[in-house]
Amino acid sequence: MTGRTAAGTEPADPTIVAVEREDTGRHLARELRPGAFLAPRPLLPAPDRVRIALVGTRAGLLAGDDLLLHVSVGPGARLELTEPSGLVAYDHRGGASRWRARVDIAEGGELHWDARPFVVCDGARVERSMDIALAAGARMLWRDTLVLGRSGERGGSVRATTRVLYDGHDLLVEDLDLTEPDLRELPGVLGPHRVIGSVTALGSRPQGPPHPYRTEPAGPGVQVRLLDTVAPAIEAELAAVWQSWRYR
Template sequence: MTLDAAHDHVSIHHPARIVVDTVDGRSRARVLEQGTFISPRPMASRGPGVKIALAGVRASLCAGDDFVLRVEVGPGARVDLVDPNGTLAYNARGGTASWRAEVTLGEGAVLHWREQPFVLSDGADVHREVRADLAAGAELLWHETLVLGRTHEHGGALRSMTHVTHDGHELLVEDLDLRDPATRELPGILGHARVVSQVALFGRTPPGEPAPARLDLAGPGALYRSVTHHAYEADRILDPVWKSWSEAVS
């Protein structure tokens, strides 16, 4: 692929976009715009909130891919994002790919988003970024699982950045650099583990006793993180946390 062709390959990618507002006290999806890689689709739901599935429409991530998801939840609206697919980053063969999620929550908005595993094959090289801007009273409950390698693989290069603001103030700024296998396998980083998973609640401090795996933030919010060899081990640790914290969200 020539440089011009590679540039054209990236330029044709379009973001997926979700906009949810409240109408007569109930949440309504005003915009469900399909992107290059996923199509937001409404699901049946009970109560005043809406449930939206992120249905895959194209394989990703390959070299040159630029995945973008934009979610806007208006004041007082409630959204449950369902991710049935997860993400598999393929061998980039010397190229790179990017994955970005941009979330904006209005005053009193609530978003639950449980991502399926984000898996990096051998040879993948991905820049991943999640940015969330929460107004006063907004709450974001988020589950993330990063997996380095498929079965019998060590996994490619990953740099994962998270930037969360709440009521105009920074709540979490994290740069997780897992690009160098030798560095990430050092004691005190990942060692021989290959799964990094967390449940995060932003906008409210969840109930529960202090624990080595729990980090209460300086502002309203907390992280509960696990580092394991297999994704199912992380689920066993974090599923009770997700259940407890989701019940705590107003």
């Protein structure tokens, strides 16, 4: 999984995380390959899953950067991904960057991904894509926060696309175009809000405490998405949703 962002840039090395479950029931990391931006580090083992931290090896995204991540979970395996810190896309000074992730989860597999905030600073221009393929009976729980700008900033340009396939059929397809600040700040779009946070369950519909912003796609899944002007309030509310759905 390699690619180019613009003329003259070199292909980025992908970060690869692949886990599987043996016939004995033991979980193991089949491949942990550091990439150009992230290094997978094993955490203390758990009896029923593999726990991996995605550790940043660079300060953030700059013009021409192309972050690639491939995560695969084998049949019946369980993976827990955590991020010790968020990712910042700095002023690209007229350039652009990309963040691309691909997730494949086999039948009976499960992934919990507790992602930290993705911050798009003034002057950044980022394309961000998440492609997820779940086999029948696979599940994923994903927490994600997008922040437009640091404190006092309006935020740069970002287009975030997500496509989720479940058993070969579209479950969730989204194109979040936040490239033009004047348009995204209109009433009915984001308005004054610059923080977008969500917890998404795919392949299942956990029945935690009721939430006013709970939505369900046309298939096995559910999402809670929140908007705010600052991150702490969203993070606290999403943490509560995450915990209530985590083991359901």
